[in-house]
Amino acid sequence: ETGVTQTPRHLVMGMTNKKSLKCEQHLGHNAMYWYKQSAKKPLELMFVYSLEERVENNSVPSRFSPECPNSSHLFLHLHTLQPEDSALYLCASSQRVNSYNEQFFGPGTRLTVL
Amino acid sequence: KQEVTQIPAALSVPEGENLVLNCSFTDSAIYNLQWFRQDPGKGLTSLLLIQSSQREQTSGRLNASLDKSSGRSTLYIAASQPGDSATYLCAAKRVQTGANNLFFGTGTRLTVIP
Numbered sequence: 658e659t660g661v662t663q664t665p666r667h668l669v670m671g672m673t674n675k676k677s678l679k680c681e682q683h684l685g686h687n688a689m690y691w692y693k694q695s696a697k698k699p700l701e702l703m704f705v706y707s708l709e710e711r712v713e714n715n716s717v718p719s720r721f722s723p724e725c726p727n728s729s730h731l732f733l734h735l736h737t738l739q740p741e742d743s744a745l746y747l748c749a750s751s752q753r754v755n756s757y758n759e760q761f762f763g764p765g766t767r768l769t770v771l
Numbered sequence: 772k773q774e775v776t777q778i779p780a781a782l783s784v785p786e787g788e789n790l791v792l793n794c795s796f797t798d799s800a801i802y803n804l805q806w807f808r809q810d811p812g813k814g815l816t817s818l819l820l821i822q823s824s825q826r827e828q829t830s831g832r833l834n835a836s837l838d839k840s841s842g843r844s845t846l847y848i849a850a851s852q853p854g855d856s857a858t859y860l861c862a863a864k865r866v867q868t869g870a871n872n873l874f875f876g877t878g879t880r881l882t883v884i885p
Contacts, residue, residue: 663814688870699775699877700860705870713870747814754870757802764814 660684661763663748669769670738678733678766680748686761688754689731691723694745694765706731707754738770773798773865777876784851785884792846792879794861799839802864802872806835806846809858809878818859819846823866851883 661682670676682689691703705713706725720742722734731748745765751758774797784790794804803822807815819828819835821844827836834847844861858878865872 661814690870697877700862700875702871702873707870715871745812755872759805759817759820760873761817762807762815765812767812 661748661750661761663746663763663766665766666764667767667769669771670735671771672738672740674738675734675736677735678746678748678768680731680733680763682729682731682748682750682761682763684750684761686750686752687728688751688758689725689728690749690751690760691731691733692747692749694747696744700747704733705754712754735768738768740770743768743770773801773863773874775861775863775874775876777859777861777879779879780877781880781882783882783884786851786853788851789847789849790851790881792848792859792861792881794844794846794876796842796844796863796874798863798865799842800866801839802866804835804837804844805862805864806833806844807860807862809860811858815860848881851881853883853885856881856883
């Protein structure tokens with residue numbers, strides 16, 4: 658596999674469920690990102706990890722919990738979500754966290770909360 | 772805060788037409804501007820990246836221009852094809868410290884009619 662991969666590609670969950678989204682990058686990058694894309698809104702940055710340390714938490718509710726066990730893997734743990742959390746969740750990676758490095762995106766996970 | 776706007780939100784053209792997509796940004800202190808393509812329910816595919824010191828970039832039938840002083844970028848698609856149908860997003864990379872430096876527009880949904 659090359660690039661940035663995400664699993665699952667589609668997820669339907671109830672408001673009381675607990676699930677996790679997984680992202681893996683095969684580019685040797687040191688920074689990883691979670692974005693949320695809702696209908697008719699720009700992509701919103703949620704979390705940024707640099708060398709497995711969280712460097713940005715963009716006022717995201719605590720029902721979203723990120724985890725970065727190593728520089729190649731990033732998880733987003735979900736619990737007690739709301740229907741308005743339904744969206745496309747995109748993962749990205751870059752060599753480093755700064756203006757000079759291009760971000761590469763995964764295919765996304767389409768999440769539906771019932 | 773950087774705000775990125777894309778007009779129109781949707782565009783339909785007959786096959787073979789040349790077309791221009793517009794992107795404007797409020798803060799000219801950008802490092803680069805990037806155009807992405809997004810197919811329905813999918814991730815982002817990078818099309819062209821223009822550094823702030825450049826005026827344009829070309830790839831095949833695509834040409835992107837950048838005018839930092841006026842806060843505008845355009846994506847020109849020549850001889851459009853039905854396979855070009857997708858949502859096109861622009862993103863401005865802001866020159867700043869910190870991880871939250873990539874700002875997206877809401878996209879233009881393009882439909883090329885056979």
